[in-house]
Amino acid sequence: MLSECFIFGVITFLITGAQCQETEVFAEAGSQAILPCKCSSSSRFAPAIMWSKVNKGTVWRKEKNGLQYWGSSWSPKGTQRARCPHSQFERGDFSLQINDVREEDGGIYSCRVANDHRVTENMVKLIIIKVSVSPLEPMLGSDVSISCNMSPEPYGVTVRWMLNNSPFGTAKSVLEEKASARMTGNWTCVVGYEGKEGRASATLTVKGIIQPSKDDTKVYAAVGSAVTLPCVFSPELLPAKPVWAKLKPGSLFIHTPDRLPASFIASSPSSQPTSDQSATLKEVEFEDEGTYRCSGIVKGHWLTRNMQLVVAKIDSSTPSKKRDSMTLTCQLTDTSEVVDYEWVHVVYDLNGTQSVGSIQKGKTLRLGKVSEENQGEWTCRFYGKEGILGNVTHHIPLMGGLSGQKSSGVSNNTIAVVGLSILLLVLLLVLVKMFLNHQRRKRIFQYPALETIVHTTSNEREERERSREKK
Known part of the structure; x- marks a missing residue:
C-alpha cells in the first residue's frame, strides 16, 4: 500500500x-x-x-x-x-x-x-471538534467540567461558548464551574480559525429540583381558586425529609419561616418515596402571596428551590354620583412580569353554553351603565412577554340587583303616589258633600213653619203612592 x-x-x-x-x-x-x-x-x-x-x-x-x-x-x-x-x-x-x-x-x-x-x-x-462534559449528570452544587477538544488543534484558534443559543462570557476551551440550574441546557463551542468557523455541542443535565427549573419562579393564582406549588426532583432522586416553608418578606438569606396558609396541603406521605414533592393551596386568599421554599436532602446535599406566589383579584367600585355605573380593577400582588391586561366578557345562554363577548384592554374596566348587555362574568387576563400568565373572574349580578331593580322601584313608587292621590281626592269629595248637607240642614232649621210644610207635603205624597198600589 x-x-x-x-x-x-x-x-x-x-x-x-x-x-x-x-x-x-x-x-x-x-x-x-x-x-x-x-x-x-x-x-x-x-x-x-x-x-x-x-x-x-x-x-x-x-x-x-x-x-x-x-x-x-x-x-x-x-x-x-x-x-x-x-x-x-x-x-x-x-x-x-x-x-x-x-x-x-x-x-x-x-x-x-x-x-x-x-x-x-x-x-x-x-x-x-468535540464537546465533553464531566461528569455527564452532575449533582446541583457539585463540580463540573466542560471542555472543547480539537483534533488536531491548530495554532491561533479562537474559542467562544454558547449556552442555549445565548453567549456565555468566556474564551477558555475548558470551563470549570459549580453545577447550577442555570447551566442546564445545550452547550456549544464555536471555533474560529483563519476566517472559518466550526462548532460542536453537548447537553448538560444538572440533577436536583427540575421543576421549577430556577429560583424565584412566579406562580399565578386567583383569589378563591386552587393552585399547585411545584417541587419535582430528578426522577432518580428521592429526597429525604422534604420540608415546605413560607418565608417572611426580606428573609431570603436568614431563612425566617412564616405561618403557612390554612388551606396549604403538602404532598401526602406514603410508604414509597417519590420525587414529586409538590404542594397545594385548596383556596387561595389575597394574603397568601409571598415566597415559598421547598427543601430536601439528596445524597448528602441539601437542595432548595424558592418560588413566588402571585395572587390576583378584581376590585369593584361604584361612584357615589352614578349608582348605576361600575368600575372593575385587576389587582395583582406582583406586577413585575405583567406587560398587558385584557378584559373578556363571558356570556351564558339558557342552555348554559358559553360565548365570549366584547374584549377591552387596560388594567381598569369602566362600565358606564350596568345593563343586560354587560351583566354576567368579566374575566381579566394578564400577559407577560412570552404569553398569558393567568386570569381572574368577577361576576356582575342580574339586573334585579342593579339598574333593573332601580327601574322597578321607580315604577312601584309611581303607582303608590297615584293611588294615594286618588284616595285623598275621594276623601276630599266626601268632606265637601258632608259640609254641603250640613249647611242645607242649618238653613232649614231657621224656618220651622217651612220645615212643617215640607214634611206634610212629603207625607201626602207617600199616602197617594200607597193608595195607587192598593188599587
Whole structure:
C-alpha cells in the first residue's frame, strides 16, 4: 500500500501541470464531514482518483477502469465510512464524504486526480471538534467540567461558548464551574480559525429540583381558586425529609419561616418515596402571596428551590354620583412580569353554553351603565412577554340587583303616589258633600213653619203612592 502511494506521488511530480491547494474543514464528532476536491477537466476519459491521509495510507481510490478500493481502517466489517458520489464526477467534483467522523479522523488528507497527462492535488486539513462534559449528570452544587477538544488543534484558534443559543462570557476551551440550574441546557463551542468557523455541542443535565427549573419562579393564582406549588426532583432522586416553608418578606438569606396558609396541603406521605414533592393551596386568599421554599436532602446535599406566589383579584367600585355605573380593577400582588391586561366578557345562554363577548384592554374596566348587555362574568387576563400568565373572574349580578331593580322601584313608587292621590281626592269629595248637607240642614232649621210644610207635603205624597198600589 505504501509503495502505491510512493509511486503515485513520484508520477505526480514527474508529470507537468501538477497543482496543489490546501484548505481547512471543521466537523463535529459523530457528524458527516465533506472534504472538498474540485478540478476542472475537459477530458473524455474517466480520471483516476486517490484519497489518502498523510502518514496513514489510502482512504479510497478509483482506477480509470472504474475499480474502487478502500483502506482497511475505512471499511470495518464491510461498511464503508468514506465514499465519493459518482453523480458529481461529471462536474469535476471529487469531494470525499466521511460518515460518523471520530477524533482520530482529524489530520491532513490528500486528493489526487490524474486525467490524461495532468495531475491535480488538493490538501485538506480536517479538524474534529468535540464537546465533553464531566461528569455527564452532575449533582446541583457539585463540580463540573466542560471542555472543547480539537483534533488536531491548530495554532491561533479562537474559542467562544454558547449556552442555549445565548453567549456565555468566556474564551477558555475548558470551563470549570459549580453545577447550577442555570447551566442546564445545550452547550456549544464555536471555533474560529483563519476566517472559518466550526462548532460542536453537548447537553448538560444538572440533577436536583427540575421543576421549577430556577429560583424565584412566579406562580399565578386567583383569589378563591386552587393552585399547585411545584417541587419535582430528578426522577432518580428521592429526597429525604422534604420540608415546605413560607418565608417572611426580606428573609431570603436568614431563612425566617412564616405561618403557612390554612388551606396549604403538602404532598401526602406514603410508604414509597417519590420525587414529586409538590404542594397545594385548596383556596387561595389575597394574603397568601409571598415566597415559598421547598427543601430536601439528596445524597448528602441539601437542595432548595424558592418560588413566588402571585395572587390576583378584581376590585369593584361604584361612584357615589352614578349608582348605576361600575368600575372593575385587576389587582395583582406582583406586577413585575405583567406587560398587558385584557378584559373578556363571558356570556351564558339558557342552555348554559358559553360565548365570549366584547374584549377591552387596560388594567381598569369602566362600565358606564350596568345593563343586560354587560351583566354576567368579566374575566381579566394578564400577559407577560412570552404569553398569558393567568386570569381572574368577577361576576356582575342580574339586573334585579342593579339598574333593573332601580327601574322597578321607580315604577312601584309611581303607582303608590297615584293611588294615594286618588284616595285623598275621594276623601276630599266626601268632606265637601258632608259640609254641603250640613249647611242645607242649618238653613232649614231657621224656618220651622217651612220645615212643617215640607214634611206634610212629603207625607201626602207617600199616602197617594200607597193608595195607587192598593188599587
